Amino acid sequence: MSPANIKVLIVDDVSETRENVRKLLQFEADVEVVGAARTGREAIDLAAELRPDVVLMDINMPDMDGISATEAILQKSPFIQIIILSVQSDPNYMRRAMLAGARDFLTKPPMGDDLISAIRRAGKMAQQEKSKSVQPYPGAGIATSMSAGMGGIPVTRGKVIVVYSPKGGTGCTTIAVNLALTLHNDDTRTVLVDGNLQFGDVAVFLNEQGKNTILDLTTRADELDPEIVESVMIRHGASGLHVLASPTRPEQAEGVSGDQFSKLADYLRQLYAYVVIDTPSLLTDVTLAAIDASDVIVLVATQDIPSIKNARLFLDLSITLGINRERIVFAMNRYDKRIAITPERVGENLRQAVDAVIPLDERIVIPSVNRGVPFVIDNKAQPAARGIFTLAESIRNRLSVSQADELPVKR
Ligand SMILES: Nc1ncnc2c1ncn2[C@@H]1O[C@H](COP(=O)(O)OP(=O)(O)OP(=O)(O)O)[C@@H](O)[C@H]1O
Ligand SMILES: [Mg+2]
Incomplete structure (x- = not known):
């Protein structure tokens, strides 16, 4: 099959209707029926899995009506074009369908020619949408609203937040995971990237695993598109946070260059409001690339002299790094x-005030x-979670100050 084929998913609870539509389409060389769903829920799952260009959607189905299914599909995959098929040609239905984001509306049973030309129109739209290199997710709204750019055209630029400690074991991963969950919501979609390429454990902290890793994106750093990114991400069940896992074996870390990592970080900021990157202590090319790409660096230290000494070394180095x-x-x-x-003494000593304090709490952490199960999910009222919320607040404040282009905060 040529890649120009229009991939179609048929959704209808009546098997005869599904078969009739399939028959109508079978002789069209440029149309490929990739699947059929019997219910709204099945449609949502299959749309995510099969990534069709066009969905032919029935309205009345037993579990969920076609309009709600349309909304759910478009939320996940905005490029998909949905054609509603309905026995009722009620203008009210049409209006609701259009509001839900449907591309077209045909009455049932559709005439073969009408259906095929509607599919071709929709297929063309889908392919145009997909080929746009920058296609912000609806959730990257924060960036859009914050930086309406030239001529009022929104420029989407999410914020990259790197969690780094010059000493191992101080809690970077714990902080990165809980912070990403705190920043993530429907309006500020967030991705958590495991930048610890040798011994990354972000997915373990979230009790998730998937077959794809960051390597699936860095190896295509020059040809990323929203669909590839979406297909590689692990979705955290409880929150919907997207997670980009580290390579499965330590030796694969060498397969990622700093340059590829920079390109990836820059691409992700077009799709998400926040890109949170967990990093190892060793300043490799990749860690430096992450730091370089960042809007905010969360520098983590603990109350022991080696950690504070290393924080000082890092702060000194930060001058050299600009x-x-x-x-x-x-x-x-x-x-x-x-x-x-x-914290006050450390802040004075390093001339860098401590912005957030996360208490030691072995019983919870x-x-x-x-x-x-990160503690910001089920132990929100505990001091450790409150420390993370303070951290998130400091980051938001810092970003809004730099965004408003005001003078730097005095410290
Ligand atoms: N505030 C805390 N209270 C109690 N235990 C904590 C706290 N923060 C982290 N820990 C524990 O410390 C250990 C190390 O944490 P974590 O893995 O997050 O550190 P890291 O800096 O990412 O380490 P690495 O350098 O290995 O990547 C974990 O077992 C974690 O549970
Ligand atoms: Mg770690």
Whole structure:
């Protein structure tokens, strides 16, 4: 089959109707029926799996009407074009269908020629939408609204947030995972990227696994499109957060260059409001590329001298790297009030105020990691989660200051 074929999914609860439509289409060389669904829910699943260009959608179905199914499909895959088929030619139905985002409306049973020309029109639209290299998800709205660009054309540019610590084991992954979940919602869709390419454990923290990894995107860094990205992401069941997992084996880390990683980060910011990247301590080309791409660096330290010493080394290095201190949000993790090294003292000592403090709470944090249920999901009221919420708030404030192009915050 040539790639120019228009892929069609038929949705109807009556098998005879499905067969009739299939027969009408079988001799069209440019139309390929890729599947048929019997219910609204099945349609949503098959649309996500088969990625058709066009869906022929019945309205009246037992579980979910075709209009709700249309909305759900378009939310996930905005490029899909939906043609509603209905026995009622009621203008009210048509209006609702159009509002739901349907492309066309035909009465049942459709005439062969009408159906085929509607499919061709819709197929062309779908392919145009897909070929656009920049196709922001509806959820990248924050970026759109914040940066309405030249001539009022919205410029979508999500924010890249890198979680980094110059010392291992201080809690970067714990923070990255809980932070991404906090930032993610319908209006600010977020992706969590595992930038720890050798021993990444982001997916484990979320108790998720998938067959695709970051390698599926970095190897195509020059030819990314929203569909490829969407197909590679793991969807976190409880939240819908998108997760880009690290390679399955440590030796595969070498397959990713800093340049590829930069291109990927830049591409993802066109699709998501926030791109949260977990990183290892070692400053590899990839970690440096992540830092370079970032709008905010969450620098993580703990209350021990080696960690603070390394934070100082990193802050010194940041000058060489040309990182403005305003880009750094400083987080103290595993804070224990019994230890005399207070956040205030660390802040003064390093001339970088601590913006958020996440307390040591082994009773909550360690089981949350082992169960794969981050604590911001089921322990929102606990101090550890509140520390993450403060961190998210500091980041939002920092971004809105830099966005408004005001003078840097004095510290
Ligand atoms: N605030 C906290 N209270 C108690 N335990 C914590 C806290 N934060 C992290 N931990 C625990 O510390 C351990 C290390 O955390 P994590 O894996 O997030 O660190 P990391 O910086 O990503 O480590 P690595 O350098 O290996 O990538 C985990 O077992 C985690 O459960
Ligand atoms: Mg880690």
